[in-house]
Amino acid sequence: MQTSAPSDHDELRDALRALCQEFPSDYHREHASKDIYPEDFINALTRDGWLAAMIPEEYGGSGLGLTEASIVMEEINRSGGNAGHCHGQMYNMGTLLRHGSEEQKRAYLPGIASGDLRLQSMAVTEPTTGTDTTKLKTTAMRKGDRYIVNGQKVWISRIQHSDLMILLARTTPLPEVKRKSEGMSIFIVDLKDALGNGMEISPIKNMVGHETNEVFFDNLEIPAENLIGEEGKGFRYILDGLNAERTLIAAECIGDGYWFLERATQYANERIVFDRPIGQNQGVQFPLAKAYVNVEAANLMRFEACRRFDAGEACGAQANMAKLLAADASWEAANACLQTHGGFGFAEEYDIERKFKETRLYQVAPISTNLILSYVAEHILGLPRSF
Numbered sequence: 001m002q003t004s005a006p007s008d009h010d011e012l013r014d015a016l017r018a019l020c021q022e023f024p025s026d027y028h029r030e031h032a033s034k035d036i037y038p039e040d041f042i043n044a045l046t047r048d049g050w051l052a053a054m055i056p057e058e059y060g061g062s063g064l065g066l067t068e069a070s071i072v073m074e075e076i077n078r079s080g081g082n083a084g085h086c087h088g089q090m091y092n093m094g095t096l097l098r099h100g101s102e103e104q105k106r107a108y109l110p111g112i113a114s115g116d117l118r119l120q121s122m123a124v125t126e127p128t129t130g131t132d133t134t135k136l137k138t139t140a141m142r143k144g145d146r147y148i149v150n151g152q153k154v155w156i157s158r159i160q161h162s163d164l165m166i167l168l169a170r171t172t173p174l175p176e177v178k179r180k181s182e183g184m185s186i187f188i189v190d191l192k193d194a195l196g197n198g199m200e201i202s203p204i205k206n207m208v209g210h211e212t213n214e215v216f217f218d219n220l221e222i223p224a225e226n227l228i229g230e231e232g233k234g235f236r237y238i239l240d241g242l243n244a245e246r247t248l249i250a251a252e253c254i255g256d257g258y259w260f261l262e263r264a265t266q267y268a269n270e271r272i273v274f275d276r277p278i279g280q281n282q283g284v285q286f287p288l289a290k291a292y293v294n295v296e297a298a299n300l301m302r303f304e305a306c307r308r309f310d311a312g313e314a315c316g317a318q319a320n321m322a323k324l325l326a327a328d329a330s331w332e333a334a335n336a337c338l339q340t341h342g343g344f345g346f347a348e349e350y351d352i353e354r355k356f357k358e359t360r361l362y363q364v365a366p367i368s369t370n371l372i373l374s375y376v377a378e379h380i381l382g383l384p385r386s387f
């Protein structure tokens with residue numbers, strides 16, 4: 001399928017496609033239907049260094065830009081896989097890279113680059129406060145050379161396949177800070193030490209077979225040296241990482257969008273009903289053509305967000321818009337693909353119902369579409385803050 005993607009990454013795409021072909025649809029289908037983490041696939045991506053794309057060479061990574069990293073995510077989803085099982089490893093390290101001390105970077109980044117250490121988890125969301133992050137209730141109180149953590153998180157992904165987790169917790173009570181965004185801090189949690197010693201998890205079975213958990217902290221002790229950056233500035237540090245996260249998720253949606261359109265056009269050309277291919281009917285063609293137009297438009301915004309990010313320019317607007325456009329376009333393509341397949345779209349062996357559910361997630365996580373629209377309204381259009 002022809003796309004508007006620049007052609008100067010063909011070699012990168014070819015290498016990824018070769019790897020992804022070793023894990024065909026039935027591999028992903030089987031793992032998803034049994035809720036099993038696709039360990040071999042993620043190990044292969046790690047072994048070949050793809051998930052360390054954005055770690056600078058001096059710390060053992062490939063030192064590539066967001067453009068290339070986004071192509072990795074796109075190709076995983078375009079091949080029929082689900083980058084949601086590993087995208088954390090690609091972007092969580094950015095927080096450490098930007099705000100960690102040199103000692104922390106030397107301690108963790110080379111291991112993350114080689115895949116010996118997995119930093120796949122980030123714990124922000126809480127059950128009672130949701131998107132209203134600054135009201136989060138998990139606390140980390142300094143006591144000598146340690147912080148003591150109490151509270152609860154929800155939807156914290158990939159803990160079972162991670163060695164380290166970034167935790168956002170309040171270190172100064174809300175009534176004592178001037179601005180509600182102040183007084184929160186981020187920490188590196190060594191999961192091996194924490195689990196069973198003040199941190200418990202309970203998996204949440206969910207629609208997309210995503211490995212995700214409720215997390216409970218009961219006097220978890222974290223060494224003070226695991227604080228990243230300055231105490232009290234953690235919320236800003238998390239926000240700093242969001243542009244990369246939004247853009248990488250946009251690329252996953254674009255990969256999904258092309259996957260749905262490739263499947264749908266192939267089926268529409270082959271399926272004969274009323275003595276002609278169903279794709280000859282405009283009622284079948286137009287939803288696919290419209291979805292294609294929207295995936296292509298989203299793709300342009302995604303590459304513009306990448307270009308700005310890699311050039312060190314402000315890209316908050318483009319990253320958010322790319323995420324919204326791409327999530328909407330992949331969802332539109334998913335619907336058109338399912339409809340094109342008629343009843344067969346519901347059969348597990350066609351993979352469409354699986355990918356349909358997987359791409360639906362991106363209307364909600366890691367940020368819901370409403371919250372992106374609020375960002376655009378307030379920060380780009382200059383309308384009053386709505387919450």
Ligand SMILES: Cc1cc2nc3c(=O)[nH]c(=O)nc-3n(C[C@H](O)[C@H](O)[C@H](O)COP(=O)(O)OP(=O)(O)OC[C@H]3O[C@@H](n4cnc5c(N)ncnc54)[C@H](O)[C@@H]3O)c2cc1C
Binds near residue numbers: 123206366367
């Ligand atoms: C599979 C999965 C994996 C996840 N992984 C992680 C993870 O690893 N780490 C992590 O920290 N979190 C994770 N999350 C959480 C995710 O980021 C949140 O679910 C998401 O940000 C939405 O928050 P919420 O679920 O609390 O919804 P809520 O904040 O309760 O919102 C519910 C609905 O109300 C809407 N809404 C709320 N306020 C407004 C408003 N002011 N204006 C308009 N609409 C509004 C929202 O758009 C949403 O549709 C994951 C979630 C899922 C489902």
